Amino acid sequence: MSFDYDKYIRPGKLPHIWCPGCGHGIVMKGLIRAIDACGLKKEETAIVSGIGCASRLPGYMDCCTLHTAHGRAAAFATGVKMARPEMNVILVGGDGDGTAIGGNHFIHACRRNINMTYIILNNKIYGMTGGQFSPATPTGAKASTTPYGNPDPAFDIAKLAIGAGATFVARGTAFHANQIDKLITEAIQHKGFSVVEILDDCPTTYGRRNKFKSVVEMMNHLKDIAVPVKAAEKMSPEQLQGKVLTGVLHKEEKPEYTEQYAQVIERAQAAK
Amino acid sequence: MSRYELRFSGAGGQGLITAGIIMAKAASIYEGKEAVQSQSYGPEARGGASKSEVIISDGPIDYPKVTRCDALLAMTQEACNKYSDDLKDDGVLLYDSDLVTKLPEGNFKKVGFNIINTAKNEVGREIVANIVALGAMVALTGQISKENAEKAVLSSVPEAFLELNKKAFNMGYEKALAAK
Amino acid sequence: MAKKVAFLQGNEAAAQGALYAGCKFFAGYPITPSTEVAEVMSVELPKVGGKFIQMEDEIGAMAALIGGSLAGSKALTSTSGPGLSLKQELIGYACIAEVPCVIVNVMRGGPSTGMPTGPSQSDIMSAKWGTHGDHPAICLVPASVQELYEETIRAFNLAEKYRTPVMIMPDEIVAHMRERIVFAEPGEIEVIDRTAPTVEPSKYKPYDTSFGDVPPLAAFGSGYKFHVTGLNKLPDGFPTTKAEYVQAEEERQVRKVEGNAADIMKWEEYLCDDADIIVVAFGSTSRSARFAVDEARKQGIKAGLFRLITFWPFPEARLLELSKKAKGFITPEMNLGMSHGVVKAAVEGNAPVLGIFRVDGEPINPGQIIDKMKEVK
Numbered sequence: 001m002s003f004d005y006d007k008y009i010r011p012g013k014l015p016h017i018w019c020p021g022c023g024h025g026i027v028m029k030g031l032i033r034a035i036d037a038c039g040l041k042k043e044e045t046a047i048v049s050g051i052g053c054a055s056r057l058p059g060y061m062d063c064c065t066l067h068t069a070h071g072r073a074a075a076f077a078t079g080v081k082m083a084r085p086e087m088n089v090i091l092v093g094g095d096g097d098g099t100a101i102g103g104n105h106f107i108h109a110c111r112r113n114i115n116m117t118y119i120i121l122n123n124k125i126y127g128m129t130g131g132q133f134s135p136a137t138p139t140g141a142k143a144s145t146t147p148y149g150n151p152d153p154a155f156d157i158a159k160l161a162i163g164a165g166a167t168f169v170a171r172g173t174a175f176h177a178n179q180i181d182k183l184i185t186e187a188i189q190h191k192g193f194s195v196v197e198i199l200d201d202c203p204t205t206y207g208r209r210n211k212f213k214s215v216v217e218m219m220n221h222l223k224d225i226a227v228p229v230k231a232a233e234k235m236s237p238e239q240l241q242g243k244v245l246t247g248v249l250h251k252e253e254k255p256e257y258t259e260q261y262a263q264v265i266e267r268a269q270a271a272k
Numbered sequence: 273m274s275r276y277e278l279r280f281s282g283a284g285g286q287g288l289i290t291a292g293i294i295m296a297k298a299a300s301i302y303e304g305k306e307a308v309q310s311q312s313y314g315p316e317a318r319g320g321a322s323k324s325e326v327i328i329s330d331g332p333i334d335y336p337k338v339t340r341c342d343a344l345l346a347m348t349q350e351a352c353n354k355y356s357d358d359l360k361d362d363g364v365l366l367y368d369s370d371l372v373t374k375l376p377e378g379n380f381k382k383v384g385f386n387i388i389n390t391a392k393n394e395v396g397r398e399i400v401a402n403i404v405a406l407g408a409m410v411a412l413t414g415q416i417s418k419e420n421a422e423k424a425v426l427s428s429v430p431e432a433f434l435e436l437n438k439k440a441f442n443m444g445y446e447k448a449l450a451a452k
Numbered sequence: 453m454a455k456k457v458a459f460l461q462g463n464e465a466a467a468q469g470a471l472y473a474g475c476k477f478f479a480g481y482p483i484t485p486s487t488e489v490a491e492v493m494s495v496e497l498p499k500v501g502g503k504f505i506q507m508e509d510e511i512g513a514m515a516a517l518i519g520g521s522l523a524g525s526k527a528l529t530s531t532s533g534p535g536l537s538l539k540q541e542l543i544g545y546a547c548i549a550e551v552p553c554v555i556v557n558v559m560r561g562g563p564s565t566g567m568p569t570g571p572s573q574s575d576i577m578s579a580k581w582g583t584h585g586d587h588p589a590i591c592l593v594p595a596s597v598q599e600l601y602e603e604t605i606r607a608f609n610l611a612e613k614y615r616t617p618v619m620i621m622p623d624e625i626v627a628h629m630r631e632r633i634v635f636a637e638p639g640e641i642e643v644i645d646r647t648a649p650t651v652e653p654s655k656y657k658p659y660d661t662s663f664g665d666v667p668p669l670a671a672f673g674s675g676y677k678f679h680v681t682g683l684n685k686l687p688d689g690f691p692t693t694k695a696e697y698v699q700a701e702e703e704r705q706v707r708k709v710e711g712n713a714a715d716i717m718k719w720e721e722y723l724c725d726d727a728d729i730i731v732v733a734f735g736s737t738s739r740s741a742r743f744a745v746d747e748a749r750k751q752g753i754k755a756g757l758f759r760l761i762t763f764w765p766f767p768e769a770r771l772l773e774l775s776k777k778a779k780g781f782i783t784p785e786m787n788l789g790m791s792h793g794v795v796k797a798a799v800e801g802n803a804p805v806l807g808i809f810r811v812d813g814e815p816i817n818p819g820q821i822i823d824k825m826k827e828v829k
Contacts, residue, residue, distance in 0.1 A: 010679075013690070043653070043677050048519075059679055059690065064672040066522065067681035067691075068515065069545050075512035079519020079527075082503045083477050084673040087523070105515070108508035261503065268498035293630060297459040300632040307459075310629040312569075334743035335818055336629050336736065 008032045008042065010062045017056055021207075021215030023174025023200040027121055028057050030180025030198075031090070037185045038088075045088040048077040050097040053128045053202075054121035057092045071102030074109040077116055085258035088188070089116040096126045096134035099155050103135070110164035110193050114257035117187045117194045120157055123202040131205025142209040161195040162250045168194035169250040174201060175222040176246065186248065192256050199226070199244065274330050276415050277338045280405070281323040281355045282347025282368075287402030290428070291345075292324030294406055295416075298424030299328045303416040308336040321351045328415050343413045345405055346372050347387065364412050366405070366448065383412060385451045390443060400440035403429075407444025412452065418445060456635040462627040463530075465597045466556050466620065467492035469604030470528045472636060473643055475554075476502035477525035479516035481509055481535060484568045485624045486558040489530035510538035518542060518551045522680060524671030526608055526645075530556040534565060536578055543617050544583030545682045547705065550659070550669070552611040552646055555619045556604070558627040559735075559786075561813055570813030571624035573735055574787035579619045580764050586702055588709035590618045590716055591764040593734040597631040602641065603761065609644040610716055614708050615666050621763070623786060625736035625815055653677065657688045659701070665708040713765035720759040723749065727756030728779040729828050732771070732795050734760040737784050737816050744821035753825050760791075768798035775799035780828035784808040784816045804828065 009032075018024045035045065045063040049055035051070035058065035064087075068076040073091045081089045098106050098120050109116065125143060126132040133143035135155045143150060161169045168190040170183040180198060187194035201207065201218040212218045229247040232240060278295065280288040289311045296309035311324040325338045341359045346352035346367045356376040359365060367375070369384035387408070391401035403425060410421040422441055429437045460468070467489050470478075478493040490506070497504045503520065507513040513529050521527040531539060536557045546553055559575045561567030575582075579591035590610055594603040600622050611618040649656050649668040653676045660667045667687075670676035683691035684698045692698065709716065723745060724730055733741040738759040748755040758774065760767070775781070780803050783792040792807040799805060808824050810816050 043675050044673060046523075046672050059681070062677060064677050065679045066519070066672075067679065067683070068518075069542055069682055072511065072515040072542065075507060075515030076519040078505065078507070078512075079477070079479060079516030079521075080523045080672055081519075082479075082505050082516065083520040083523035083525045084671075087673045104508050105512050108512070261498075261505075265498040265501060268495075269501075293459070296630060301457060301459050306632070308629055308631050309459075310625065334739040334746075335815075336625060336739060337815055337817075339817065339819075 003033060003036070005029060005032050008035060008062055009060055013060050016060055018053060019204045021201070021203040021218070022053070023123070023198075024054055024057065024121055026174045026177050027119065027180060027198050027200065028060065030177065031092070031119065031184055033181035034184035034188060037181065038188045040088045040188070044086070045090065046077070046080050047090050047092060048073045048080065049091065050093045050102055051128070052094040052097045052126070054092055054094040055097055071097055071100070072105060073097070074102060074105035074118065078109060078112070078114060081114055081116055081258060082261065085115070085262075090188070091116060091118040093120060094127070094134075095120060095122040095124060095136035095157065099135045099157055099160065107160070107164035110161050110166040110195070112257040113165060113167050113192045113254050115191055115193070117184065117196065119184060120195065120197045121200045122157060122197055123200040123206060125202050125206040127202045127205050131202075131209065144205070157197045158195070158249050165193075165254075166195045166250070167192035167252050167254050168248070170195070170248045171197045171199070171244065171246050173199040173222040173226050173246060175219045176226060179246070183248070190251065192254060275333070276328045276342050276413070277340065278326040278328070278343045278409065278413065279323055279338055279341050279355055280326070280345045280409070281321065281351035282345070283351070284320055284322040286322070286347050287399070288322055288345070288347065289324040291402040291406040291409075292326050294424050294428050295409065295421070296326045296328070297428065298416045298421045299326075302420035302423050305330060305416075306333050308333045310336055321348070321354050323351070323355055343409060345409055347401070347405065348372065349374060352376060366408055366412055383408075383448060383451050385447050387444070390447060391440060395436065395440045395443055397436060400436055403437050403440035404444035404447075407441040408448030411445045411448040455637065458633055458635070459630055460597055460633045461488060461630045462597045462600045462622055463488035463558065464492050465601040465633050466530070466604045466622070466627075467496065468633075468635065469601040470554065470608065471496055471500070472641065473526065473605045473608035474645070475526045475528045475608065476500070477517070477520035477527040478502070478504045478529065479507050479513045479520060479527070480529045480531070481507055481513045483510070483532045483535045485560055485627055486530040486532045486556060489556050493528065510535040511542060514539040514542035517553050518546050518549070521551050521553045522672050524674060526612065527553045528556065529553070530558070532558045532560050533562040533572075533575055536575055536582065540578070540583040544585060544587060546617040547583065547587035548585075548682055548684070549680050550615040550705070551617070552615050552669070553617050554604070554607045554611050555617060557619055557621045559621055559623045561811065567813045569624070571736065571815060572786045572811065573623050573737065574790065574811065575621055576763055576787070576790045579621060586706060588614070588616050588706050589764040590614070590616065590709060591762070592618070592620045593760055593763045594620070594622055595626060595735050595738045595759065597626070597629065598633050599761070600626060601633055602636075605636075605641050605643070609642065612646040613644050613666070614712065615646065615669055616709060623735040623737075649676065659685060659687045659689060661687060661704060665704050665711065710765060716762055717765055717767050718761040719767055719770070720761065722757040722759065724756035724758055724774060726754055728754040729782060729825050730756045730758050730774055730778045731782045731784065731821060732758045732760065732791065733784050734763060734791070737786060740816050740818045741784055741821055744818040744825070747818060748822055748825055755825055766794055766798070768794075771795060771798040772800060772802070775802035778803050781805040782808065782821060782824050782828070784821050784824070786810050786816065
């Protein structure tokens with residue numbers, strides 16, 4: 001029997017706003033399969049986003065959904081999780097939202113290791129505003145605000161998350177659809193702050209400026225550059241040139257923030 | 273309606289803000305009067321001239337700052353120079369006689385003794401110089417009873433230092449009366 | 453039994469007021485001169501099972517505050533000028549998404565870093581116009597430690613009752629001075645909680661105006677699933693650009709405060725009935741003004757004090773009424789004329805309005821006000 005996505009989609013809210021060829025819908029389906037696999041109850045699950053194309057995702061989900069301000073999803077979500085640690089809190093957003101305007105909230109959510117899952121849909125561009133470069137846009141790439149090529153170096157978002165203290169970090173691509181739900185499932189089940197970066201495509205604002213002739217070509221590119229971490233172990237630095245590692249990149253156990261705060265409450269009440 | 277205005281001044285770190293708070297607390301909680309305490313706040317509190325102001329009254333206090341000072345404590349020369357301008361003619365200046373050597377002109381009463389030295393050598397800890405000074409201010413101003421002031425001191429300091437502070441307070445009180 | 457009394461700092465009293473009101477969530481960021489509010493909350497909240505979090509910045513604190521409130525907790529933050537500027541975008545979010553929360557903003561000198569430890573009253577306009585777009589504004593301006601305690605309780609009540617952010621703005625003098633405070637007994641002061649929905653979860657709409665201008669608010673995690681956004685929205689919480697909805701929603705959001713101004717406004721009239729000169733003041737400046745009024749009366753000047761306790765909504769109708777008899781108004785304030793303009797507009801030219809504006813970090817003293825009274829012809 002085929003999977004029933006409708007169980008998790010809000011009635012009457014489709015069609016979505018995403019352009020034909022955009023990978024965000026693929027990621028949403030992966031998220032739905034992961035929520036189902038984890039057995040999360042919809043009314044006990046908050047999906048929180050910022051602003052941007054990816055941040056419209058929560059609106060389609062039949063859960064407690066919070067579409068916040070640009071960049072602020074992690075901080076809003078931290079408030080929800082602190083007030084109700086028993087809720088499942090999942091964040092969704094784009095590369096610009098999460099790592100430029102929201103960069104500070106992102107790294108501090110990683111540092112606290114608060115038990116939430118942040119799915120970053122990295123299409124390397126600000127899509128909703130028409131294709132300006134983001135902190136994930138490669139050097140040299142064209143965007144509406146880098147007409148002569150991007151002078152900025154790009155963030156490696158997964159490395160940023162690891163460096164900031166996230167205890168689970170994974171990367172997938174919109175091409176590898178069957179891997180997405182597995183990565184997100186493992187992220188949700190991990191106790192601590194988990195980050196799943198999904199390399200995505202934006203044919204409308206990135207592809208056409210950067211010599212991708214079609215969506216298929218963009219998807220093939222994601223397929224070509226992705227190297228599973230296991231496979232990469234056997235490859236030379238030369239072979240890994242221009243490639244991107246996928247799979248679970250980092251996993252460790254560290255004290256989780258709301259549990260740490262529960263101990264603060266215990267200590268305060270013991271001292272009372 | 274009586275309005276009595278005190279200013280505790282000296283260098284940041286001398287504990288004058290605490291002394292002012294205890295004075296106001298004594299008046300407001302134990303003596304049954306009205307009191308307001310305010311202070312200069314910020315970088316000054318950690319070095320440089322620092323002040324803590326207390327208004328005591330039988331009735332509600334509107335303006336919470338000193339308008340004309342009735343009693344001034346000066347623990348440094350700098351503070352004495354800076355804060356003695358508005359001292360009333362019938363007011364009182366208490367100063368540390370080791371540190372304040374150039375006294376301001378004016379008809380107010382001037383009472384000095386070696387406050388810090390007393391704390392250090394007679395009470396045993398320099399850190400309670402502010403409580404020695406507080407004891408002296410209570411004696412010189414007559415706004416609150418010695419008993420109520422002592423209660424306020426003891427309810428404001430850590431339990432391990434009750435005796436030390438009691439001793440400091442009483443020594444300041446006695447020395448001020450003797451120096452008057 | 454005698455009531456509990458203490459000798460407290462204004463900021464400490466604000467925290468105590470929040471606790472009395474049932475605050476269970478605090479998110480903040482350290483900033484002078486408001487930090488003591490956060491410090492007290494960090495000590496007291498875990499004792500009552502509440503949550504305290506120090507966020508990475510002022511914006512994050514405001515975001516977490518809204519998140520905590522949506523998850524069902526009464527929520528408080530504290531800040532001061534620069535922090536208020538940073539929080540403004542999300543204060544607008546709380547307005548449009550109709551999320552109750554309380555912001556203590558201790559007014560210090562500005563703009564920018566200004567004078568971090570110097571008193572000021574120059575955030576009054578920020579309280580109303582600081583965030584972009586049309587939105588409701590409630591701002592309270594207490595003048596004593598006791599009043600800061602009680603007005604913080606009222607701030608929570610107004611936030612919960614009207615589903616909107618409420619600002620309480622003591623100036624630095626009120627926030628940092630210490631006075632005796634008498635704590636309210638449990639039950640002595642009314643504590644209002646937001647109205648929860650009574651409909652079953654499948655029928656719930658977070659902005660269902662069939663329940664009136666202030667629709668019931670469910671909490672995330674309480675069995676209700678719903679959508680919250682900062683976009684203009686439909687009754688079910690989903691975005692819309694349909695003109696008729698946007699217009700009606702914006703008007704309702706403002707109306708729920710302006711239409712209930714009589715419930716929200718609070719002021720005190722002292723010797724205003726026969727006054728030739730009425731001083732309109734708030735915060736610590738109103739204490740100088742009261743001192744000045746008493747002194748002036750001794751000198752034969754018929755002066756009165758109109759003390760604002762709620763600044764927004766502003767009691768312009770009452771001032772207009774008073775202006776028909778008064779010969780003049782004086783607005784002493786620690787800014788360059790913010791309330792002056794508002795009072796001038798309220799009295800519609802019936803009487804001159806003379807300002808005393810001070811931004812040098814020193815309080816306005818009673819002498820300045822008495823001198824100004826003598827200028828009223």
